[in-house]
Amino acid sequence: MNVLITGNSSGLGLGLTKRLLAQDAIVWGMSRSGCPIHDDDGLRDRKVDLGNLNAIEEAMDRLMSDCLRLDLLVLNAGILGRIQEMHTTDVHDLEHLYRVNVWANKMILDWFIERRIPVEQVIAISSGAGHNLSHGWGGYAMSKSSVNDLIALYAHEMPDTHLTALAPGLVDTGMQDYLCEDVDADEFPSVQKLKDARGTDAMPSPDESAEQILGLLDTLKKGDSGQFVDVRTMND
Numbered sequence: 001m002n003v004l005i006t007g008n009s010s011g012l013g014l015g016l017t018k019r020l021l022a023q024d025a026i027v028w029g030m031s032r033s034g035c036p037i038h039d040d041d042g043l044r045d046r047k048v049d050l051g052n053l054n055a056i057e058e059a060m061d062r063l064m065s066d067c068l069r070l071d072l073l074v075l076n077a078g079i080l081g082r083i084q085e086m087h088t089t090d091v092h093d094l095e096h097l098y099r100v101n102v103w104a105n106k107m108i109l110d111w112f113i114e115r116r117i118p119v120e121q122v123i124a125i126s127s128g129a130g131h132n133l134s135h136g137w138g139g140y141a142m143s144k145s146s147v148n149d150l151i152a153l154y155a156h157e158m159p160d161t162h163l164t165a166l167a168p169g170l171v172d173t174g175m176q177d178y179l180c181e182d183v184d185a186d187e188f189p190s191v192q193k194l195k196d197a198r199g200t201d202a203m204p205s206p207d208e209s210a211e212q213i214l215g216l217l218d219t220l221k222k223g224d225s226g227q228f229v230d231v232r233t234m235n236d
């Protein structure tokens with residue numbers, strides 16, 4: 001299996017990388033700090049800041065030069081930004097958040113389309129936050145909503161690829177450190193649910209979440225391409 005995962009230095013992306021390497025997949029990865037796995041011949045990794053859109057094409061050219069086809073592209077890299085009200089959020093911070101969470105994904109999809117490199121399945125990691133639009137989740141929620149739209153739009157342009165915008169549910173990663181430890185639930189009540197979920201089955205580890213997502217790939221392909229799917233509704 002040939003797989004490209006963005007944001008594989010930590011959290012869910014690292015969990016997916018570990019699971020796929022254990023299944024003898026070839027995994028290409030991109031992140032700023034680099035994947036911490038150094039002893040696996042199946043891993044090709046490149047340090048790149050996906051917030052620098054000018055760097056992406058060259059990074060893809062260098063990283064993916066030996067790739068003739070992909071079975072799976074996981075557009076996972078993402079940043080949360082701060083939980084704060086929209087009217088106090090600097091528009092330049094929003095711009096940066098959109099570059100990483102939305103436009104980098106567009107550029108990576110374009111890279112494959114322009115080079116006519118077949119991609120069987122795309123999973124863009126979205127979030128329930130894009131639907132909930134809760135108080136304080138401003139830029140992140142908007143960017144994930146835009147990821148859902150981006151995937152729906154690219155489904156028209158990639159008829160031979162199956163695309164899904166997938167909300168993974170709560171995953172116990174670095175993002176949750178900030179949400180559960182630093183955000184005041186009195187000011188932003190939606191984070192109380194996360195604090196309550198931490199340490200329970202409602203917030204699995206990145207490895208457990210990765211296993212769940214990889215187990216859903218075939219089922220997802222049976223649905224329409226371009227859809228938003230929340231893993232929590234698939235388990236109902």
Ligand SMILES: NC(=O)c1ccc[n+]([C@@H]2O[C@H](COP(=O)([O-])OP(=O)(O)OC[C@H]3O[C@@H](n4cnc5c(N)ncnc54)[C@H](OP(=O)(O)O)[C@@H]3O)[C@@H](O)[C@H]2O)c1
Pocket residue numbers: 006007008009010011012013030031032033034048049050051052076077078079100125126127128167168169170171172173174175176
């Ligand atoms: N954790 C949750 O409960 C949850 C829920 C819903 C959705 N998600 C989504 O799941 C995805 C993975 O997040 P996570 O929870 O695993 O958090 P994480 O541990 O913070 O992982 C984020 C990954 O994205 C990479 N990344 C961030 N900015 C980047 C940049 N400018 N250039 C390249 N790579 C960058 C990070 O690598 P570097 O820092 O090394 O660059 C890291 O590998 C995100 O899209 C997130 O929105 C998470």
